[in-house]
Amino acid sequence: MAYKDEKVVTIILEQVGAVEERCPGYREEVQLALAEIIQAERGHQFARTNIVSKIGDLVGRVGTYLNRQTVAASEG
Amino acid sequence: MRLVKARFDGFRLLNGVEIAFSLDPTRNITVIRAANESGKTTMLTALQWCLFGEEALPAGYSPQSMDLTTGQLSETVGEVVYEVASKGVTRKYRLIRSLTEQVGSPVRSKSSTQLYEMLPTGAKEIPNVEAHLAVHMPSDLREVFFTDGDRALSFIEGLRTDQQRRVKRAIEQLMGLPMLEEAVEHVKKVERDVRAKADAATSNDELKRTRAALEALETTIPELEGRLQTTTDEIANLNDLYGKADRELQEALKRGNRDEIAGELRRIQKERAASEKRIRDAEGRQAGLLSNKAFAREMLGGKLRAAGRLLDDLRKKGAIPNKTIPILEDRLQHSDCICGESLDEHTPEGARRRRRIGQLIEESRDADALKAKVSDLYFEGRELFSAGAATWISDYTGAFSDRNTEQHTYEELGRAEAELEAKLDKVKDDNVQQAREMRDTYRERLDEKIPLAGRLDQQIRQHREQRVDLEKRFQTLSAREEKGRRFTCELTAARDMRGVVERALEIMKTREVQAVSLKMNEYFLRMIGAHPDNALIQRAEITSEFRIAVYGRNERMLDPSMDLNGASRRALTIAFVLALTEVSGVEAPNVIDTPLGMMSGFVKTEVVRVASDASAQLILFLTHDEINGCEAILDARAGEVTTITNPLHFPRILKNDPGTTAAQALQCGCDHRSVCSVCDRYPSAADADEREAA
Numbered sequence: 001m002a003y004k005d006e007k008v009v010t011i012i013l014e015q016v017g018a019v020e021e022r023c024p025g026y027r028e029e030v031q032l033a034l035a036e037i038i039q040a041e042r043g044h045q046f047a048r049t050n051i052v053s054k055i056g057d058l059v060g061r062v063g064t065y066l067n068r069q070t071v072a073a074s075e076g
Numbered sequence: 077m078r079l080v081k082a083r084f085d086g087f088r089l090l091n092g093v094e095i096a097f098s099l100d101p102t103r104n105i106t107v108i109r110a111a112n113e114s115g116k117t118t119m120l121t122a123l124q125w126c127l128f129g130e131e132a133l134p135a136g137y138s139p140q141s142m143d144l145t146t147g148q149l150s151e152t153v154g155e156v157v158y159e160v161a162s163k164g165v166t167r168k169y170r171l172i173r174s175l176t177e178q179v180g181s182p183v184r185s186k187s188s189t190q191l192y193e194m195l196p197t198g199a200k201e202i203p204n205v206e207a208h209l210a211v212h213m214p215s216d217l218r219e220v221f222f223t224d225g226d227r228a229l230s231f232i233e234g235l236r237t238d239q240q241r242r243v244k245r246a247i248e249q250l251m252g253l254p255m256l257e258e259a260v261e262h263v264k265k266v267e268r269d270v271r272a273k274a275d276a277a278t279s280n281d282e283l284k285r286t287r288a289a290l291e292a293l294e295t296t297i298p299e300l301e302g303r304l305q306t307t308t309d310e311i312a313n314l315n316d317l318y319g320k321a322d323r324e325l326q327e328a329l330k331r332g333n334r335d336e337i338a339g340e341l342r343r344i345q346k347e348r349a350a351s352e353k354r355i356r357d358a359e360g361r362q363a364g365l366l367s368n369k370a371f372a373r374e375m376l377g378g379k380l381r382a383a384g385r386l387l388d389d390l391r392k393k394g395a396i397p398n399k400t401i402p403i404l405e406d407r408l409q410h411s412d413c414i415c416g417e418s419l420d421e422h423t424p425e426g427a428r429r430r431r432r433i434g435q436l437i438e439e440s441r442d443a444d445a446l447k448a449k450v451s452d453l454y455f456e457g458r459e460l461f462s463a464g465a466a467t468w469i470s471d472y473t474g475a476f477s478d479r480n481t482e483q484h485t486y487e488e489l490g491r492a493e494a495e496l497e498a499k500l501d502k503v504k505d506d507n508v509q510q511a512r513e514m515r516d517t518y519r520e521r522l523d524e525k526i527p528l529a530g531r532l533d534q535q536i537r538q539h540r541e542q543r544v545d546l547e548k549r550f551q552t553l554s555a556r557e558e559k560g561r562r563f564t565c566e567l568t569a570a571r572d573m574r575g576v577v578e579r580a581l582e583i584m585k586t587r588e589v590q591a592v593s594l595k596m597n598e599y600f601l602r603m604i605g606a607h608p609d610n611a612l613i614q615r616a617e618i619t620s621e622f623r624i625a626v627y628g629r630n631e632r633m634l635d636p637s638m639d640l641n642g643a644s645r646r647a648l649t650i651a652f653v654l655a656l657t658e659v660s661g662v663e664a665p666n667v668i669d670t671p672l673g674m675m676s677g678f679v680k681t682e683v684v685r686v687a688s689d690a691s692a693q694l695i696l697f698l699t700h701d702e703i704n705g706c707e708a709i710l711d712a713r714a715g716e717v718t719t720i721t722n723p724l725h726f727p728r729i730l731k732n733d734p735g736t737t738a739a740q741a742l743q744c745g746c747d748h749r750s751v752c753s754v755c756d757r758y759p760s761a762a763d764a765d766e767r768e769a770a
Contacts, residue, residue, distance in 0.1 A: 008252050011580045019572050041259045046210045056266045063566030
């Protein structure tokens, strides 16, 4: 009876395709981070964690990637 | 998740009852056969208690054994073995829940649980049981997977807003929408935090103002969304109430206005009184016709004529004087005689005749009594003896007809009066007025709420657009700052990620709900045997407002709670549950108590077939009557069948003495077709009476 998140994840992955590729590999980073967010959210449902902090880290990771790539592109 | 087996001890009627569930995918039905009051619902409750704990018990429900008395210790134990498949690996678990309580104690104890993973090397105890159970069996899903024929009806019965709420909640829970909504909120919170950091890292006033405006919008938008949702619910509810009040008004108008009915009643009562008087008059006329001479002549005509002839003979023979005292005396009052001669006393002849008449009067006084009577009869009855015109019959026929006509009118008026009185009784005081006022009140409230919803919707749109502009502005301003660039990138990432989750949520709410709707329609039409080209019920759907709607011919919308029969209502709700569980992809047993009530023949068999097709594992609690007619499909699809019997049904229902008077259900291996000395029962009270008499 466990929740089946495959459907949710499938739809999220579909929608990532609509995200602007702001730098090479950006979309992939977003996709990875979202998959981890869903996993974290489901885990949070059964055992409380500091979910906002976790998501903050994931957003920060994607943001840092974007920043680095943008800076690298402007310098290069 | 699939159930492997379950055992219950000390749970009401259940003690030592052990059920094995079918794990065969081609014969995925497990049947627990039991008559009423034999432990079906108890077992459904016990199973849920074991898996979900006390929250699965109805309020005030006690699982204590039925034979225990106040002060005794009650020990209840439930054990369920189940397996969970994940990423191609199937793990088996054994869950034991136990509860010890003192009977009659107002203090409710909490059950304790133990969970073991069944490994080839032996059982391994798992700590933190409830957290594991919450993952294996989320309690949010309980009501969809464990249901009964009556409870499932709540998806289509009751207040429309309640129906919608239940349908929406079931869909959302099974699709995992609350988790996505939470994710959106958490990403928003991260966005706010990033903005705050960007704000703190800069001295740009415009950036600070933009952030403050964004923060305000982040508070305002959800508030407005909440108000819009409440207003939309209120509108749906008011529409329901308005529709109901309007129907009541139309009904009241059909029954009529109380004042009008009372006025009509008074008029009819007055007419009936007048009619009564006319009947009495007609009766008087009729009675008069039965006591007059014409009646006597009509009735005794022949006899009277014969009597007249006899009297004439007597007169001719001189037996009846042709003079009588009254006539003679009467003549003396006149100046001429009957024969025309003068009786003038001033003339000699007249005086002579008068003397002669006087003399005759004196002579007549001497006549004997008989002669006097015969004379009287002769003179007084002359009118009767003569033929006369025969008008009595036509007079009487006329009077009789008048009386009958009036009697008919009187009866008609009486019936009309009774009808009006009955009508008046049904029409409560101010019924029409009250119904009209109620309807108008709902209309007024709707007229307030509908524009309010429009305004709220408009405000939300404007605020959202404003938020998008402010976000862009914030990022532009932030990007200008050296320190702000990193935050700008984080905000961009957060906004992109939030957008993905929001779109996924929207898709889940539309596309996936549509998928459930289509599946439900397919199952429902199969269950009720409706052909799309030739059936009263054409299709069923889940509307965008999460309402289960049914359409008849010509796309006419039907109210499932009113326009569907009991069997179709149950089939519809079971179709919804099956469609939802299938589309959600959640693998779990569908456990349904008495799903086939009110069903017969085709519908009953097809509900079992469709439910078996749509379920990974189907567990049905069925009465003997529900099984009746489904034997063939159960032969083909039931992998496990067990029978539970209440021994206290002996001797009125059970044929054989079970050898115990304990309130503990007995279990036998009889399937849906067979009986044994434990479960054999009388088909009816008459059969039991016959056996008792023998």
